Amino acid sequence: xxxxxxxxxxxxxxxxxxxxxxxxxxxxxxxxxxxxxxxxxxxxxxxxxxxxxxxxxxxxxxxxxxxxxxxxxxxxxxxxxxxxx
Numbered sequence: 898x899x900x901x902x903x904x905x906x907x908x909x910x911x912x913x914x915x916x917x918x919x920x921x922x923x924x925x926x927x928x929x930x931x932x933x934x935x936x937x938x939x940x941x942x943x944x945x946x947x948x949x950x951x952x953x954x955x956x957x958x959x960x961x962x963x964x965x966x967x968x969x970x971x972x973x974x975x976x977x978x979x980x981x982x
Contacts, residue, residue, distance in 0.1 A: 906944040906965055906973065917941070918967070922950035927964045927977050939967040941976055949982060957982050 902911065908921025915932055918940030931941055942965045943950055949959015959982045966976035 902939070902942060902967065903971070903973070906942045906967070908942060908944055909946055914940075920967075922946060922952055923964055924951055924977075924979075931966075931976070936966065937969055939969055941965065942967055942973075950979075 902918055902920045906920065910921060912919040914928060917931060917938070919928060920940065920942035922943050923941045927941055931938075943962060944965065945962075946953050947960050947962035948954045949956055950962055959979060961981040962979050963975045964977045964979075965973045967973050
């Protein structure tokens with residue numbers, strides 16, 4: 898576990914933004930929502946490198962993926978879902 902990110906949802910990039918961990922190819926809109934809502938959480942993660950996520954190919958050809966909210970108690974929940982395009 899690096900920076901509070903469970904190995905099962907780890908990805909390729911880790912950033913710290915205003916006290917939150919951002920793991921993987923998380924869309925900017927989700928980071929902005931996280932910072933606006935300020936949940937009691939470790940941060941957000943996009944496990945793996947889904948095609949069509951930011952920086953991983955065109956948005957109009959993306960595969961479906963979830964942005965995961967990592968909670969401080971070690972649990973996680975879906976923060977947002979992106980449908981396949």
